[in-house]
Amino acid sequence: MKKSLSILFIILLVAALSACGNKNKHKDHQIKETQETSSKLRAGSIVVNLINTKGDKAGEATLTQTAEGVKIGVNAAGIKPGPHGIHFHEKAICTPPDFKSAGSHFNVTNKQHGFLNPKGPHVGDIENVTANKSGVIHGEVLSAMVTLEEGKPNSLYTNGGTALVVHDQEDDYKTDPSGNSGDRVLCGVIKK
Incomplete structure (x- = not known):
């Protein structure tokens, strides 16, 4: 049972870290998009x-x-x-x-x-x-x-x-x- 809980914990941890990674990718995309928009406005x-x-x-x-x-x-x-x-x-x-x-x-x-x-x-x-x-x-x-x-x-x-x-x-x-x-x-x- 302890082993099952440990495996479940690891699976949840990996899923949570993946979700954070996707949020950061989305955030990076938004930052890049904003910078591109600003560049167009400046140009x-x-x-x-x-x-x-x-x-x-x-x-x-x-x-x-x-x-x-x-x-x-x-x-x-x-x-x-x-x-x-x-x-x-x-x-x-x-x-x-x-x-x-x-x-x-x-x-x-x-x-x-x-x-x-x-x-x-x-x-x-x-x-x-x-x-x-x-x-x-x-x-x-x-x-x-x-x-x-x-x-x-x-x-x-x-x-x-x-x-x-x-x-x-x-x-x-x-x-x-x-x-x-x-x-x-x-x-x-x-x-x-």
């Missing part, structure tokens, strides 16, 4: 979480490197309807409620603000985005002046990263330094 696109002035997540922006520049897909909610200025800012810091921690517009060429300004634009200037009647932004814009490629002066990863900021008002595309676009209402950190 072509990144997702930037956007927070509101209370520090709550209000949406996200997907930045995708294209041959023409960086495509910005914005999906966010909780802001007033109508057009809003949106810019890349120089620091990868989003401290609510005012997001002044993000610094000025990303401006490695030392120009003035605005597509309509003869002395502009900033590298971080982007076309306005529009929130619908429910306060939801769902749209895409393109910035031909920046890149997600590291090591370039106009890279969004320069100096540890940048921030994507949505403003309360419409950007007039000409008034320096921010197009009279008002307070900063959404912010997202862009960094590796």
Whole structure:
């Protein structure tokens, strides 16, 4: 009987160790899968979480490197309807409620603000985005002046990263330094 119990114990022990081995294989597979997904995101696109002035997540922006520049897909909610200025800012810091921690517009060429300004634009200037009647932004814009490629002066990863900021008002595309676009209402950190 003792011998039978010992054999049964050994069989159960081997089965338990096999199960642990399979769990570790599954875990290793999940880790590898996550790393591959991250690599794909780093190589072509990144997702930037956007927070509101209370520090709550209000949406996200997907930045995708294209041959023409960086495509910005914005999906966010909780802001007033109508057009809003949106810019890349120089620091990868989003401290609510005012997001002044993000610094000025990303401006490695030392120009003035605005597509309509003869002395502009900033590298971080982007076309306005529009929130619908429910306060939801769902749209895409393109910035031909920046890149997600590291090591370039106009890279969004320069100096540890940048921030994507949505403003309360419409950007007039000409008034320096921010197009009279008002307070900063959404912010997202862009960094590796």
